[in-house]
Amino acid sequence: MKAIKNTSIAERFAEIRGVTMKLIEPLETEDFIIQSHEDVSPAKWHIAHTTWFFERMILKEFNSSYEEFNTAFDFLFNSYYNTIGPYQPRHQRGVLSRPTVDQIIDYRNYVDQQIYNLLAESASETKKEIEALIYMGLQHEQQHQELILMDIKYNFFVNPLFPAYGQTEKRPLSKQQETQFVEFEGGLVEIGHDGNGFAFDNESPLHKVWLEPFKLATKPVTNGEFLEFIKSGGYEKPEYWLSDGWSIVKEYNWKAPLYWLKDTEEKWRIFTLAGIQDLELDEPASHVSFYEADAFSRWKGKRLPTEAEWEYASQSVAIRGNTMDDGVYHPVANSYDLQSASLSKMFGDVWEWTSSAYSPYPGSKPLEGALGEYNAKFMCNQMVLRGGSCATPVDHIRETYRNFFPPEKRWQFSGFRLAEDQS
Amino acid sequence: MKAIKNTSIAERFAEIRGVTMKLIEPLETEDFIIQSHEDVSPAKWHIAHTTWFFERMILKEFNSSYEEFNTAFDFLFNSYYNTIGPYQPRHQRGVLSRPTVDQIIDYRNYVDQQIYNLLAESASETKKEIEALIYMGLQHEQQHQELILMDIKYNFFVNPLFPAYGQTEKRPLSKQQETQFVEFEGGLVEIGHDGNGFAFDNESPLHKVWLEPFKLATKPVTNGEFLEFIKSGGYEKPEYWLSDGWSIVKEYNWKAPLYWLKDTEEKWRIFTLAGIQDLELDEPASHVSFYEADAFSRWKGKRLPTEAEWEYASQSVAIRGNTMDDGVYHPVANSYDLQSASLSKMFGDVWEWTSSAYSPYPGSKPLEGALGEYNAKFMCNQMVLRGGSCATPVDHIRETYRNFFPPEKRWQFSGFRLAEDQS
Amino acid sequence: MKAIKNTSIAERFAEIRGVTMKLIEPLETEDFIIQSHEDVSPAKWHIAHTTWFFERMILKEFNSSYEEFNTAFDFLFNSYYNTIGPYQPRHQRGVLSRPTVDQIIDYRNYVDQQIYNLLAESASETKKEIEALIYMGLQHEQQHQELILMDIKYNFFVNPLFPAYGQTEKRPLSKQQETQFVEFEGGLVEIGHDGNGFAFDNESPLHKVWLEPFKLATKPVTNGEFLEFIKSGGYEKPEYWLSDGWSIVKEYNWKAPLYWLKDTEEKWRIFTLAGIQDLELDEPASHVSFYEADAFSRWKGKRLPTEAEWEYASQSVAIRGNTMDDGVYHPVANSYDLQSASLSKMFGDVWEWTSSAYSPYPGSKPLEGALGEYNAKFMCNQMVLRGGSCATPVDHIRETYRNFFPPEKRWQFSGFRLAEDQS
Amino acid sequence: MKAIKNTSIAERFAEIRGVTMKLIEPLETEDFIIQSHEDVSPAKWHIAHTTWFFERMILKEFNSSYEEFNTAFDFLFNSYYNTIGPYQPRHQRGVLSRPTVDQIIDYRNYVDQQIYNLLAESASETKKEIEALIYMGLQHEQQHQELILMDIKYNFFVNPLFPAYGQTEKRPLSKQQETQFVEFEGGLVEIGHDGNGFAFDNESPLHKVWLEPFKLATKPVTNGEFLEFIKSGGYEKPEYWLSDGWSIVKEYNWKAPLYWLKDTEEKWRIFTLAGIQDLELDEPASHVSFYEADAFSRWKGKRLPTEAEWEYASQSVAIRGNTMDDGVYHPVANSYDLQSASLSKMFGDVWEWTSSAYSPYPGSKPLEGALGEYNAKFMCNQMVLRGGSCATPVDHIRETYRNFFPPEKRWQFSGFRLAEDQS
Numbered sequence A, B, C, D: 001m002k003a004i005k006n007t008s009i010a011e012r013f014a015e016i017r018g019v020t021m022k023l024i025e026p027l028e029t030e031d032f033i034i035q036s037h038e039d040v041s042p043a044k045w046h047i048a049h050t051t052w053f054f055e056r057m058i059l060k061e062f063n064s065s066y067e068e069f070n071t072a073f074d075f076l077f078n079s080y081y082n083t084i085g086p087y088q089p090r091h092q093r094g095v096l097s098r099p100t101v102d103q104i105i106d107y108r109n110y111v112d113q114q115i116y117n118l119l120a121e122s123a124s125e126t127k128k129e130i131e132a133l134i135y136m137g138l139q140h141e142q143q144h145q146e147l148i149l150m151d152i153k154y155n156f157f158v159n160p161l162f163p164a165y166g167q168t169e170k171r172p173l174s175k176q177q178e179t180q181f182v183e184f185e186g187g188l189v190e191i192g193h194d195g196n197g198f199a200f201d202n203e204s205p206l207h208k209v210w211l212e213p214f215k216l217a218t219k220p221v222t223n224g225e226f227l228e229f230i231k232s233g234g235y236e237k238p239e240y241w242l243s244d245g246w247s248i249v250k251e252y253n254w255k256a257p258l259y260w261l262k263d264t265e266e267k268w269r270i271f272t273l274a275g276i277q278d279l280e281l282d283e284p285a286s287h288v289s290f291y292e293a294d295a296f297s298r299w300k301g302k303r304l305p306t307e308a309e310w311e312y313a314s315q316s317v318a319i320r321g322n323t324m325d326d327g328v329y330h331p332v333a334n335s336y337d338l339q340s341a342s343l344s345k346m347f348g349d350v351w352e353w354t355s356s357a358y359s360p361y362p363g364s365k366p367l368e369g370a371l372g373e374y375n376a377k378f379m380c381n382q383m384v385l386r387g388g389s390c391a392t393p394v395d396h397i398r399e400t401y402r403n404f405f406p407p408e409k410r411w412q413f414s415g416f417r418l419a420e421d422q423s
C-alpha cells in the first residue's frame, strides 16, 4: 500500500476528497445537472453519491447518534445497492434540479466533518474497521473521479457548441517506434491479489493459471493503425466482427471510434476534454468498444490478450504512465525513449480490453452485506480491461486491478494491445 | 385589440418580455436546465426560444446588417420550423448545459435592444409590418409563459423532494352551487375570428355553423365529481373509454388525473406549483386528458361540447376569471356568487376539452412562409381546448382562441365542462 | 335495402357466407396462418371471427340451449369487445397454429347450421330481432371480406417470392380525360342516414350541415399525377406535410405509396393481388395514407373534401363502379365515356380520404351493449374515408357509409379526390 | 467416431435426414408456419435451412453444374452467414407462407438426391472432403432436430389450447437419492478435443487447465429443490441475483422456470411436449436461465461448475442417458439405481449451465470461410452449457461439446448441477 505510507487516514481522506473538488472547479452550475445518456451521470450526482457512500457505509454503521443531512438522500444517491433499499432509477438521474449544487457541497462538508469526528472519537477496536472502510470509500471516490471526467466529456460532446472542460498542454508528438511483440513463455503462473494492501474483492485470491507461450505488443494500437482498419473497410465487413458486435455496428451506424469526427474537408478530428483537436496518429486509439478492439485484432491476424496473460506480463513493469495526475486527460504518444521490444504504456493512457469475460476467480469470496454488491453482481456480459487510463489516479492503479465494461461501451478511455500465440 | 389601446408597441414589448423574466425569478440556476419528459422543455430553452423568435422572424428579416448573437442559436433554439432549417431534436433539449443561463439572459438583452433600435429606426412603411410581427411574437411569448409554468410543474413533480415554485395564497373554498345546464337554441350561428384585432391564422375566418339545440353546464367538472367517477371504478371499466384511451389507461396504469397522489393514509392529495396540497373537492378538475374527460362524460350520460357550441355559448360571457395574472397558478372554486343557471368559469381556471378534432376552418388560409408552420401543420391527431387557464395571461385569451393538444396529454391545465343534446 | 328485396334472410345468409368461402379458395393452408404485421390478421382468424360474431351475438343470446363448438373460441376469436371479455391480443393472432383451418371450417358449418335452425324455429316476435342481427352480422362479414383481401395482399407482399393471389384480367388502359372540377353551391344541406334500411349506428341521424360553395374533382388522383408529386421531391419537402405525417415519412423512409416498387432499371412497378405489374399512370393512386393524400393536396394548391362535402356531392351519383364483385381487386382506369365535368368513380376503385376526423354526428346514439363497441369507441385519431373500393362488395356500399382509418395506415385500398373552395 | 463405424456416409446421411422427417410427422401443416417468438423458428424453416446447408456448403461448391432448386432460397434459408450474402431477418421467418411445406419437402428430396449423386460420382480425392462436410452437415442437422423440438414446444405453449406434440409414456417416478458431492483433486488437467473424430472448431485444441480441488453434485438440481427456492422467496430477493438477471426478473415478472404453470387451485403444473402435466418433484429442473441457475446456487451457498471442471469430471462417465432417441422429450427422474456418490445424468436430460462464458480456447482456430461463422462469432455474451438433453440425439453428444446460449434464454432444455470449492 505504497501510496499511503506516511500519511494519516484523515490526511489521505482530505487529499482525495479534495481532488474531486478540484476536478469540478472548471464546471458551470449548469454542467452539474445534465445526463445526456443513460450511461453517464450528472457531476452533481457523483459528488453526492461518493458522499453518500461514506455516510451510508460508515457513519450510519458506526455512529449510532448520527443524524442524516437529508433523509431523502438515501433514495436519491444510492447507485445500485438493492440490499440497502430502493433508489432513483439510473436513467433518471438527470431530471432532478434539486438539491442544488450548493446544497450538495454543504452535504459533502457535513459528511466530511462527521468522518473526521468519527476518526477522532473511535476506540481503537473499531477504528481499524472504520479505516478499512474509509480506504474503500476513497478507492470508490477515485473511481468516480474517472467517471466524472468520462461523463463530462460525453455531456460536452453531444452539445453542438462542443464546450471544452480545460486546456491541454501541447501533447508530445515524437515519432513512435514500430510495434514489436515481446515473447512470454507462460506455463503455470500466478495472478490475482495476495492480500497485502488494499484490493477489491474481485481481485482475490492469488491463484494458478496455465498459460501457453504467447507474445504481447510493446504498445497499444495507435490512431494511425486504427485508421488503416477504417480505410480498409473494417466497419463494412462482417467477417471481422463478432455477431453481437456487427449488430451494434449496423444499429448505431458506427464508422469510427467514439469522439472521432470528420470536418467539412473530410479530415478526421477528435473531441477531447480540451475541445476538438487534430487526430494525432501516434496516440493510442481510445474510446473503442470491445467489439472494435476484437474486430481490429481479427483483421490484423492477431488477438486480444487474456486478462491472465496481461497481468502476468505486467508483473515486471513499474506502475507509471500518463494518468489523471498529469492533468492531460487524453492518451498521448510516447515522449520518452523506448528500449526496443519492451512493454510500454501498460499503465495509464488507455484501459486495455482483454479477451476475458469478467467472472469470478477460483475460490473468490465477495464481501459480506451491501458491499458484496460492489463488484460481484456484475459478473456477466462484461469484459475485463486492465492497466488504468489518463483519467485514472496513479495511486488507484494496480497490476491486479480488474476494470469491466459491457462489450459495446466506449465512453470510457478504452484502447487495446494486440497479442498472439507463439508457435 | 383592446389590451394594447393606449400603449406603444415598445412599451407592450417591454411589459410582456418583463413578465417572462418575472416568472423565472423563483428558479434556481439548476431548475433552468432539466427536461424530465420529452413533452416539457427546460426553462432556459423557453427564454432563449422566445428570443430567437424575435431574432429570426424580425431582426434577420428587416435589418440587413443584423449580426447574430451566436450563429449556433438558430439550430439550438428553433423549435420546429422545418422551412428555416434543422434544429436540436425536441427530446434532447435537456442535455445541453451550455449556453449558460447568464448567456441566455445576455442574448435576451441583446435582442431586446435590437428590437428597440429597429422600432426607432424603421421607416413607417415597414414599421407597420414589423409591429404586426412583434405583436405575434408577444402572443408567442405569452404561450411560452404558460408553457414555462406547465413545464416547471412537471419537472418539480418527478423530483422526490417535490419542490415548490411559490407559495399560494389561500384558495377560496366556498361551497359551490350544483351544476346546472344552460339551454341554447342553436341554429345557423357564426363562429371564428372576424379579422378585427389580432388572431392566429387558425381562428379565421368567421363562418357559419349549424347547431342543433344543446345544453351546456354552468361550470367545469369538479374534483369532487371526478372523485365519484374514480370511486365508481371509472378507470377499470372499458365501456366508458374510447379504444385508444383504454389502451393508454392500461399502458400507463392511470388511476386518477395527473398530479393526484394518495398519501400513506390513502387520502387524496394534489401536487401544485405551491407543493403538495389537500385535494379540494370544489375546485375544477384539472390535468385530465381528453380520454378521461370523454370517459367521465359517457359515465355521466352526457358528452363534451363541440368547439362551435363552446364558442357560440361563450359569445355572451365577459373574458375574466382566474388567470396567470392572479398569480395563483391553480384552478379555484368560485369565490363570487353565481346567478343560478348562468355560465361561469368559461375563461381562466382550466382549458376545457371539446369533442372537436383540431382541423381547418372552411376557407381558412395559413400564413405564408415559416409562420405558416406555427399552427396549421398540427391539424391532425389533436383535440381543441377552449377558454384559457389559470396559467394563461388574461390578455392572451379570446373567445375564438383554439388551443390544441393530443388526446392523451395532461400536463397542461386542462379540465372540461359537460354538454348534452336537448330533447 | 335494395339488395335483399326478394331474398329470404336465410338465402342472403347463405349467399354472403358463401362469398367468403369463395374468396379463400385460392389460398394454400399455409396462407391462412400468417400475420406479417400487427395491422393484418390471418385469413383463418377472419373466417373464425366472422363465425364467432354470429355465435356470440345471436346464438348465445337467442338459443338458451346452444352448445358452443369450443369454449376457448370466445377468447380466441373475439376481436375487441371488452364488454364480452378478454381476448387474444391482436398482434398475437399469427402465433396460433391450432385450431387448424379444417377445424375452423367445421366451426363455420356448425354455426351456419345453428343459424338456419334458429331462423326456422324462432317465434315471429323474436325473429325480427334475430333477422336484424343477422343482417348486421352479414354487413360485418362483408367488412371482413375486404379485410381478407387487404391482409392477403400485405402478407404476400412481404414475401420475397411475391406470390399472386389470382390472375387479373387485362385492366382497361384507355386514355383518361383531364380532371375537372364540379361546382357545388352548398348552403344548409342534409347528410347522414335517414333510418330507412340498414346502416351502422355511426351513420345516423340525418342532420343539417352548412357548406360553403366548393368544387370537387371529377375523378380520384391518378398514379400519373402522384408520380409528378414524387418527381417534384414531394417526399423530401416538409412544407407540404402535416407535422405528424412528416415524422412518419422520415421514420419509415417513405418514398412512394405502399406497394410501389422500383425495378432494377429504376422503373416503377406495383404489387397487386395478381403479383407485380407495371404501374399504369391512368389508374387511381391507391394505398396512400391520409398524410400523403393531404400533402399531395397542399402541393397541388387544393385540399381534401370534408366528409359532408363528399356525401352531399355523392347524393346524385348512382352506386356502381369497380367493386369486389368484379373480381379485379385493383383500381382501374375508366373504361366508359365520361361526360365532361361530371363526377366519376365516387363508388368503388378506392376509398377516398376526406379531411374529416371520425367523430360522432350531432344527436347520434351508439347501439346498446357489446355492439356499441362496434364503431363508436374508435372516434379518435382516425380519419373518414368514403365511397368503397375495388375490394368492397357493391351491396355493402352506401353514400352515408363512414369508413375510418388512422391517418398513417395505407394497407387498405385508399386514394383520394381533390376539392377546393369557390371564390 | 464410434457411431458411424460400420455405416457408409450415404447410409448415415439417409438415417439422420430421416430422423428429421420422423420428428415432423405429428405436425399439422399449420404447425410448420408459425414463429411465436423471435428466438424460435418455424418447423418449415428448419427443414429448409438444414437442406440449404447441404446445398450451399457442398453442392454449390463441388458440383459446378449444379442447378439450384430455387434461386430465392439462398436468401430465404441462410440463417446468419454474412459472408454468403444477405438473408431473411431472423425475426421475420414466420411471416412467410410460401414456399409451402410440400414445396420444401420437394426441395429436401431434390437436394438429397443430388447429394447421393455427388457421393456416387466424386473422385476419391474430393470425396474425402465432401464426406467431412456431409458429416458436419449431419451434425448441423442434429442440432436443428433439437431446435425443432424446442421451438414446437414454445409455439404450442403460447397457444391457449396448449396442444400436445405427442403422448409421453409414463415417466419414472422412483424416489431419488439425496444429492451428494463427488470430490475431484484437480491440478493441471487437459480438456478439449484431441482431433480424433468429428468435433466443432470451438472444441479444439486439447489444452491444459489448472483446476483447484472441487466437488460436483451427483445429479442435477430437481424440481423439488427448485420449488424450495421459489417458496423461500428466491425470485423476490435481489441479493441472490446477478445485476442483469435481476433486471430480467423484474422486466418479465419471472416467478418460476419457463413452462411452469399454476392451476386454478394454485398447484404447480408443467407444460411438456405431451401437454400439461403434474410437476414431478424428482425430475431435473429444466428451462431455467443461467441467471436462475446462478441465483439458486448462491441461495444454496454453492456455485455452478466451470466448463473445465465439468468436462474434467465427465471424462470417466459413459455417454448414455435420457436422450432424443428415447422419445420422451422430457427430463426424467432416475429409473436405475445410483451407486451413492457417483455422477449421474451428466449426459442427456438437461443441458447443464456452467459458470463459464463462451470464449475461444487457447490456440483455437476457427474454420476457414463461411463455416468459420458457425461457432466463433458468437463468443460474446453467451454462457457454456454441457452434456446434452432429452432432445439431443445420443450420437450428437460429446464430453467436449460446448453448447452456448445467452444467459437469459430458457426455451432450451436447460438445467444445472451444483459445484463447490474444497477447502
Ligand SMILES: [Fe+3]
Residues within 6 Å of the ligand: A049, A079, A140, A144
Ligand atoms: Fe459508486
Ligand SMILES: [Fe+3]
Residues within 6 Å of the ligand: B049, B079, B140, B144
Ligand atoms: Fe414556440
Ligand SMILES: [Fe+3]
Residues within 6 Å of the ligand: C049, C079, C140, C144
Ligand atoms: Fe370484426
Ligand SMILES: [Fe+3]
Residues within 6 Å of the ligand: D049, D079, D140, D144
Ligand atoms: Fe443452422
